[in-house]
Amino acid sequence: MIYVFKFITNLILPPGCFIILLIALGVLQYKREKRLPKLALIVVVLIYITSIPLTANFIIHSLEYKFNPPSKLEGDVIVMLGGGASLSSPDISGIGSLSGSSANRLLTTARLHNKTKLPIIISGGSVYGESGTEAEIAKRQLIDLGLDEKDIIQEDKSRTTTENALYTSKLMEEHHFSKPILVTSAFHMERSIINFTNANIKNAIPYPADYFTNAKLTIGFESFVPNSSSFDTTVIALHEYLGMLQLWIKSII
Known part of the structure; x- marks a missing residue:
C-alpha cells in the first residue's frame, strides 16, 4: 500500500x-x-x-563511476571543493550551513583527515549574494568535528570549478603541496579533474563522494514513475x- x-x-x-x-x-x-x-x-x-x-x-x-576511491591514500593534502551554502541559516556554532552535496563532501573530507592526518584545503567562495562563503562555513564545521584549525586552509574566492582549480593551484604552490587527494561529488569529479589538469595539477587523486546511484543499476516499476x-x-x-x-x-x- x-x-x-x-x-x-x-x-x-x-x-x-x-x-x-x-x-x-x-x-x-x-x-x-x-x-x-x-x-x-x-x-x-x-x-x-x-x-x-x-x-x-x-x-x-x-x-x-568514471573514478573509484583509491585503495591507498598517498597524497600530501586533501582538497575539498564546495558545492553550495546558505548565508544566514541557523547552525550549531554560527550562521550559514552547507548544502547537501557540500555536507557529504565535508563528511568524507573529515574522515579522510582522521585516517591520514593530512592538511586540508577547502575551496569555495560565495557564488551569489545570498549564498554563504563555503570555505568559511566548512572550516567552522570541521573545527566543530574536532579538527585542528592549523590543519585547515581556506580558499574563499572561487565561484566556479575552474576558479577552484586555479586558486587551489596557487595555494598548493605556496604551501609546497604536489599531490592532492581531490574530494568532490562523484557526478562532479570528471569535470573537476579536467579543470585541475588545465590548472597544471596533473596528478590529483580522485576521491569521489556524495553518490546518487548504486554501483549496479536496477530497473523496477518505480523507474518509470x-x-x-x-x-x-x-x-x-x-x-x-x-x-x-x-x-x-x-x-x-
Whole structure:
C-alpha cells in the first residue's frame, strides 16, 4: 500500500501533474479537432523522459563511476571543493550551513583527515549574494568535528570549478603541496579533474563522494514513475556534460 501512495503522490506533485494536464488537454483537443496536438505531445514526452528515475539514474551513473576511491591514500593534502551554502541559516556554532552535496563532501573530507592526518584545503567562495562563503562555513564545521584549525586552509574566492582549480593551484604552490587527494561529488569529479589538469595539477587523486546511484543499476516499476527529484538529478547530470563541452570548446579555440 505504501508504494501505491507514493505513486499517487508523484502524480499529484510536479512534474507528474503537468504531464497529466497536458495529456488531458491533448485528449480534449483531439475530440474537438480530430487531430493530435503535436507540440503538447512533444512536451509531454520530454517532461516524462527527463523526470523518470530510469533516465536520471542512467545519466548520473555514467558520471559517478568514471573514478573509484583509491585503495591507498598517498597524497600530501586533501582538497575539498564546495558545492553550495546558505548565508544566514541557523547552525550549531554560527550562521550559514552547507548544502547537501557540500555536507557529504565535508563528511568524507573529515574522515579522510582522521585516517591520514593530512592538511586540508577547502575551496569555495560565495557564488551569489545570498549564498554563504563555503570555505568559511566548512572550516567552522570541521573545527566543530574536532579538527585542528592549523590543519585547515581556506580558499574563499572561487565561484566556479575552474576558479577552484586555479586558486587551489596557487595555494598548493605556496604551501609546497604536489599531490592532492581531490574530494568532490562523484557526478562532479570528471569535470573537476579536467579543470585541475588545465590548472597544471596533473596528478590529483580522485576521491569521489556524495553518490546518487548504486554501483549496479536496477530497473523496477518505480523507474518509470516521474518525480521531481529525478528531474533535478537529470538537470545536474546535463549541467556537468554541458560544462565539459564548454571546456572542450575552449581547448580547441
